[in-house]
Amino acid sequence: MTPQETARCAQVWRDAQLVLLALQLDPVGLGGVWLRAGHGPVREAWLAGLQGTGVPLLIIPAQVDDERLLGGIDLAQTLQVGRLVQLPGLLARADGGIVLLPMAERLPQQTIAHIAQAQDRGMVQGQTAQPERRTRFSMVALDESEEDEPALAARLNDRLGLWLDLRSNCLADTSETLEPLVAQELGEARHLLQQIKPTQAQVHALCETALALGVDSLRAPLAALRLAAVHAALHGRNALEDEDLAAAARLVLGPRATRVPDAAPAPESAPSEASPPEAPPPDALAEGDPDQITEPDPEMLIAAAMASLPPHLLDRLLLGKAANKSAGGQGQSGQFIRSKLRGRPLTPRPGKPGSGARLHLLATLRAAAPKQRLRNQPPGEGKVRLRAEDFHVKRFAQRSPSCLIFALDASGSAAMQRLAEAKGAVELLLQDSYARRDSVCVIAFRAAGAQVLLAPTRSLVRAKRALAGLPGGGGTPLASGIQSAMQQAHALQRAGSTPMLVMLSDGRANVSAAGVGGRAQAHADALAWAAQWRNSGFASLWIDTSAQPDAQAQALAQQMGASYFPMPYVQAQRMATVVQDLSGSLRKS
């Protein structure tokens, strides 16, 4: 580890300690924490610190069902006492405290939706017709995803104010801890927190910083503002100072950065915009007092935010890729299909067993139980009267396997050497996908048409053999290549897997779909098929293999809805990492 990295890790841990105090002071206002860390002593140390703050914690496991989450009928009690007994859900019980979500990256979409909705509304509605319950809570989402795995769903992490990444911290860092606030300190800080009002210039500075870092969601500057206030209150101030804003930029905005701001600040960021276009009267009331003259400097805040970024992340940002790969909706890879037989269990539904569906006995009994009196079943006989309407069947969500389709441009324009490198990359990926149980399919196009070199397979040996025998040279029938990939994709979808296309080409089409030479027609055909691909909704990635990337391939990639990646000098290992990185986000769309 270099000294810089050691220093950075120490800073991250100090921030993590600060976050604990922030949570103690304001458990619900910050939305929560996205904690990226593997299972281990570092995370344990932080969680022990969280416990030490005395904020009520409630663990919600990833496989929680809707009834427990939102509230429902307490069946045992109900049957025992003979009247309806409601059971409040976990979210209602979390009021005023923190919800701990272990393995949050594995949370199913539906659970995330419920949690997000309850947090937004401050209310939770149970599954029965009981009145809504008030609940205000924040979350600590524990995310153990590896670098190449999809992380926490964006819907959730957008709502979590603080993003902590303890993945590179080691046990030695954790020796330094902050004492939790004692009751008196807490009372004083809470009192201060209520008094703190940001000035117009301060809000302006944070918003500008967020914009410069490419942070789009407006929840981020709001969370930053809140953290700045908490930071000030922790330091015994009743007004925000630059130091507080810097902490907010570092903790809230920095980790969310999606681009590196230009070195020179944009000209329009001059303070001329200090008054919004048409400030209506109510805002004027909230205006900060004019004697607060210290204008916070957005550049300073950007610098503070950048300080929190690990170095390799910066490299990736400069390459134009997002800071995290959870841009998609759900936190898991592959598409889900409903299945009656196997997979992760979903909530049972009313329905008749048979034709593949299996009876869910417990849910059926549950449905029947309240109606026993109606059915004139005297209690205590130990018999239950079931009717067809009580039947519930099991449902499962099954992950559909992914299949990467490689479309290789083997034409003369894609030079032979690069073809060899592309082949190497496919082999590398194949090894990875074998470990992940994805399959791979290879299509090559050259001269007059496209050829399926390798039907979907997981066999490394077969893939190698097929690739080794691939000749190069000839024209570029790009349209045929996409068309062939499309046929494969549809076939794969019918077979229940999720297709993804990786296109390796320079985009210089010169053979039309009909197999006739001519640039103009060839390009038009390629564009038409690219549009078709986009409409099919399958994910795709375009790797531009030409030595000098030009607009042509980029336009095609855009038409296709593909992520575009110029790679003038393909290196097998490097390309494999790029595809790995991007396939995480591909498979979610």
Added chain:
Amino acid sequence: MEHPFPFSAIVAQEDMTLAIQVVAVDPSIGGVLVLGDRGTGKSTAVRALADLLPPIKAVVGCPYGCDPANPKAQCEACRAIAKPRTEQRPVPVVDLPLGATEDRVVGALDLEKALSQGIKEFAPGLLARANRGFLYIDEVNLLEDHIVDLLIDVAASGENLVEREGLSVRHPARFVLVGSGNPEEGELRPQLLDRFGLSVEVRTPQDLGLRVQVVRRRDAFDRDPVAFRAEWDKANRKLRQRIVRAQKAIANLKVDDDMLMLCATMCHRLGTDGLRAELTLLRATRAYAALMGDKEVLRSHLRAMAPLVLRHRLRRNPLDDTGSGVRVQRAIDEVLAA
């Protein structure tokens, strides 16, 4: 929601706030679909909707809030009463949570009564509560298929028919569907898409001044919701009055044949199916004219409403990838220039 964010305090997002107001003026337009990024205030705007609506008259004690003046749309119980007593109620804005069970949505056997007294009785669901009001579905594109089927059916017939658990109940369920969602996370079934009268796309404002304003207001609201609402009370009341005036004015607003022709031509040009698009376009344009306080329906009104009405109704042409917004705009320009 104890204290929704005041509607009039929403910054920018003109399309979205306009669509919601237009639907509030004439609910027969059939609902709004709001699609857009995270953190743009989609659900904030919809949940603030109640601010805009004047209270309605309803039969006392009726679980469906039947309109005493309209016997045709009443439930059986209300129709049986000769002279029902009435009360003022706020227009219901009902939240349909994503994981709601069928029971919760359509209504089911009243478990409490069944257990304690052995009586079979119907406990109305969310559809009953939403009658004459609004039904809001956040993340509508993630709704489970069986609930979508149910909604499509009820939204078309205006009536909820329950035949289950030995119950046989039929009650009015006329509601305006309001949906919001992030299109990246899933597509909407075309049948459900068609049930929405207007659709808007929202984006996070990129203008720094606007962003600052959003953050300031939201921050002030989070700090003290009650005081913030009080500050905006006057603006909200003004907006409500404007909507009430528009609701009254709409009956006297004449639409001439020329305007009907324009609506028809525009829909024809874009190849939208059926007459629903034309009818919705006409209603939306009229409601917008009323909202603007104009005495007659003008071409400018049509120009403003056409994108909202038509954008989500276009057939997808697999080989033409031009955004539907562009295509609608082109058709509007062509038709109105003629």
